[in-house]
Amino acid sequence: MLRGPVAVAECPEEIPCNVCASKCPSNAVKVEGLRGKPKIDWERCTGCGVCVGFCPGLAFFVVDLSKSPALVTVPHEFLPRPEPGLKVSLLSRDGKRVGKGRVVKVFEVNKTLVVTVEVPRELAMEVRAVWVD
């Protein structure tokens, strides 16, 4: 995280699902059997964000603390579509608006937008969604 972007999984239950592991282009995510919790090998992970777009539970994020402000990548499935350069609201896990951040990158995986946004370093482990106001 301090060296560069890596994936973070917030998937604490044993769901019979291994989409993350089967879609990771770097082979960095392992799921034991079909039901294990995802384990991420941060040596292999490149922080590409493909898992963020594929995870059916929208439970993957990418955090990059090597930059200032930090970068957080979140899934987004709402209109309007956030475009790079746009300032969006930063939402915490419990839905509080904790600040504003500039969108730096957006790509799409099967209709899920993968949005990378600038986040103050101290909020990098709090912000898990964005909202276009």
Place this chain on the structure above:
Amino acid sequence: MCFTFNGRCVEAFLGETVAAALYAAGFYVFRNRVPGGEGVFCMIGKCSSCLVTVNGVPNIRACREPVRKGIVVETGVDRPRVPPVFKGYLPPLEKVKTDVLVVGAGPAGLSAAIAAARAGLNVLLVEEHARAGGQLIKQTHKFFGSGKLFGGLRGFQIAEHLVKQAREAGVRLLLDASAYGWFRGGVVGVASRERRYEVKYKAMVVSTGAHERFLVFPGNMLPGVMGAGAAQTLMNEYGIKPGEKALIVGAGNVGLIVAYQLLQAGVRVAAVLEVMDEIGGWFVHAAKLRRYGVPILTGHTIVSAHGEGKVEGVVIAPLKGGLKKTVSCDLVLLAVGLTPDARLLAQMGAEMRWVPELGGLVPARNEYMETSIPGVYVAGDAGGIEEATTAILTGRIAGLSAAIYVLGQEDKLLREREEALRALESCRVTRFSERVRRGHLRAAR
């Protein structure tokens, strides 16, 4: 195009149902059975809340009736007269012979039909809706599962895959047709809009799904109180915003997922209520909602709904005492569980058992999904409430069993069925599974 409702012109799109078009036009009362009238409840042809009169014919389900130019629709009346048009009129009859008859083209029925057709059998798949895919067609979220199978695909995409596979396998798909009963000589009666069929089969799979549960509270008949799945039909199948502000009862996976889809459709969600002390659905589904600020109130229940002609608000209360609270909303969605719909099997005389773990009355069956009637199988939610992946697998098992019943114990089919049974086992490993497994033991024959 236009049709009339109680004399007023209603604009509609081709492919819409009467219920969808009326709802979009702001008509919420469909039937005058209770004071104030009733609105839609299930939107999938399982309940009787939207019975209207169409061209003089009463008791037509608005949620299944396609709009046509110039049809005359009127609010449904309680206990209507038999219309004169029925006297002496019968649509033409076609006698059909098939190896395997499958009733219901949801994930289970499609999978059963695919398995039987791939075994080389002649398969007729009957579906009462205008589109195949069952409830998958309105599931816009991505599904859990193996990334090698359907995991990661959205529900409607899974439906598209299954329908394509069924067509490629040569399944004869009869849409917009109801299997209404089983008759002497092992014949199933099927009725479409223009034709009657008498279907003679060698083996049969019943995969007729489930319906949403109702909940008892004052005001529950107000238009605007409906099943969570009905709101999904409106917004995800027809692109109609079901309301402006919703309250959801039940924080199981259905309640959580539908709440998220409402946000996507631009509907505000006042809260998701859960009567238990813990959220019933998966953590990740609840976390998705929490990020956008939707309160999930555990230990809370709905006390009543109120409004003039449509719901305008509800009273909610914590179960362990505390103040009641009024919440304004124009939509109340019930996500309080599902009940299997296996009425066709019950009518056929299959042994039925009351199994609470599976959601209610289900047919007794063996591990190959065979009911107490030889050669007749059950698959999917009709045999007990689970989810789409297990429906696909029980469907495959039932379809292979039907093929084995017709063709004999062929090695390849037996092997494929064993594989499907193993896959089913590997899916039943969640914290919901223990209860389901207990249910299956009670339903086993």
